[in-house]
Amino acid sequence: xxxxxxxxxxxxxxxxxxxxxxxxxxxxxxxxxxxxxxxxxxxxxxxxxxxxxxxxxxxxxxxxxxxxxxxxxxxxxxxxxxxxxxxxxxxxxxxxxxxxxxxxxxxxxxxxxxxxxxxxxxxxxxxxxxxxxxxxxxxxxxxxxxxxxxxxxxxxxxxxxxxxxxxxxxxxxxxxxxxxxxxxxxxxxxxxxxxxxxxxxxxxxxxxxxxxxxxxxxxxxxxxxxxxxxxxxxxxxxxxxxxxxxxxxx
Amino acid sequence: xxxxxxxxxxxxxxxxxxxxxxxxxxxxxxxxxxxxxxxxxxxxxxxxxxxxxxxxxxxxxxxxxxxxxxxxxxxxxxxxxxxxxxxxxxxxxxxxxxxxxxxxxxxxxxxxxxxxxxxxxxxxxxxxxxxxxxxxxxxxxxxxxxxxxxxxxxxxxxxxxxxxxxxx
Numbered sequence: 393x394x395x396x397x398x399x400x401x402x403x404x405x406x407x408x409x410x411x412x413x414x415x416x417x418x419x420x421x422x423x424x425x426x427x428x429x430x431x432x433x434x435x436x437x438x439x440x441x442x443x444x445x446x447x448x449x450x451x452x453x454x455x456x457x458x459x460x461x462x463x464x465x466x467x468x469x470x471x472x473x474x475x476x477x478x479x480x481x482x483x484x485x486x487x488x489x490x491x492x493x494x495x496x497x498x499x500x501x502x503x504x505x506x507x508x509x510x511x512x513x514x515x516x517x518x519x520x521x522x523x524x525x526x527x528x529x530x531x532x533x534x535x536x537x538x539x540x541x542x543x544x545x546x547x548x549x550x551x552x553x554x555x556x557x558x559x560x561x562x563x564x565x566x567x568x569x570x571x572x573x574x575x576x577x578x579x580x581x582x583x584x585x586x587x588x589x590x591x592x593x594x595x596x597x598x599x600x601x602x603x604x605x606x607x608x609x610x611x612x613x614x615x616x617x618x619x620x621x622x623x624x625x626x627x628x629x630x631x632x633x634x635x636x637x638x639x640x641x642x
Numbered sequence: 643x644x645x646x647x648x649x650x651x652x653x654x655x656x657x658x659x660x661x662x663x664x665x666x667x668x669x670x671x672x673x674x675x676x677x678x679x680x681x682x683x684x685x686x687x688x689x690x691x692x693x694x695x696x697x698x699x700x701x702x703x704x705x706x707x708x709x710x711x712x713x714x715x716x717x718x719x720x721x722x723x724x725x726x727x728x729x730x731x732x733x734x735x736x737x738x739x740x741x742x743x744x745x746x747x748x749x750x751x752x753x754x755x756x757x758x759x760x761x762x763x764x765x766x767x768x769x770x771x772x773x774x775x776x777x778x779x780x781x782x783x784x785x786x787x788x789x790x791x792x793x794x795x796x797x798x799x800x801x802x803x804x805x806x807x808x809x810x
């Protein structure tokens with residue numbers, strides 16, 4: 393399978409957003425049957441399913457725009473880690489429930505602003521998807537918010553663990569706002585999403601009695617195919633069945 | 643079997659597509675749900691259906707498309723083409739009054755108005771009535787339920803858990 397360096401800009405952009413959704417869907421799926429309570433198994437599976445639906449639309453569109461005959465399955469199952477364009481935030485391991493909720497808060501708050509902005513994209517497919525997905529993401533963001541409030545402003549132990557979860561994911565948040573595409577009028581400029589994201593997340597943290605971390609390093613490079621060692625393991629699990637039985641259907 | 647391509651009008655085709663039951667909530671038709679957006683008869687006799695998903699990840703979409711195709715073929719259509727349309731985004735406000743009544747009878751609380759659901763935090767409906775006993779004394783257990791479109795609630799009066807259709 394060839395690399396994606398030659399993708400048209402619109403296909404590359406759709407792929408990057410689709411990869412974020414796909415990889416996070418796979419990560420969240422790992423919680424099923426392992427969450428602290430059965431309602432959370434159901435909630436995280438539902439959130440993963442919404443993200444998977446968004447990924448299918450975005451990957452399918454990337455393949456169609458590329459025009460080389462690759463469909464959503466080819467793009468999901470037959471690329472290696474260096475060809476994925478997701479931010480590193482979505483690929484890091486789930487950690488404990490507080491780490492996952494910290495990631496859900498920062499990512500869903502970002503995706504909420506992203507899809508709100510893309511709703512007025514000049515590209516009809518991206519605008520259509522965004523207008524639909526923003527309603528789903530509103531639920532994801534509210535779900536994460538409620539948990540961060542409950543754990544942050546809960547017991548002494550839950551507060552310590554929620555703060556630790558936040559400290560762990562925070563260095564990966566900066567990457568969300570790195571430029572993802574130069575497509576004016578089509579792509580959302582991530583820098584413009586930041587004020588609203590910052591305001592939302594800051595107010596939740598403050599209400600949850602948590603402090604905003606000030607990390608001494610930040611992740612970078614996911615949009616250029618540079619990933620943590622965790623992505624390869626995730627892909628091995630996600631892709632193995634498809635690659636073992638090429639073309640199998642039921 | 644009559645030749646639908648030459649005899650049927652758009653209204654008949656639309657009625658056939660809309661009468662197909664939803665595979666996950668068979669008490670509702672696709673017409674009740676509001677997911678059949680348009681039906682056209684093209685020049686070459688193909689029946690083209692615009693279908694919109696409730697949620698982007700709705701796993702029932704493939705089955706729904708197959709069922710619509712089957713129903714139109716049984717009604718005489720030679721060729722059926724299903725187009726998935728995302729915009730305008732589906733909203734529970736498109737659900738028919740009949741659909742809402744059928745949901746309630748089936749034991750699922752119908753969705754409230756979605757007008758205020760977009761933007762800002764998810765608004766919780768103030769009084770979701772228990773579909774079993776009618777009591778407004780209910781509480782949400784989880785935003786997420788057995789399918790993407792439902793949340794899990796419980797009734798304080800009769801102590802029964804129930805599904806509530808989320809307003810989006």
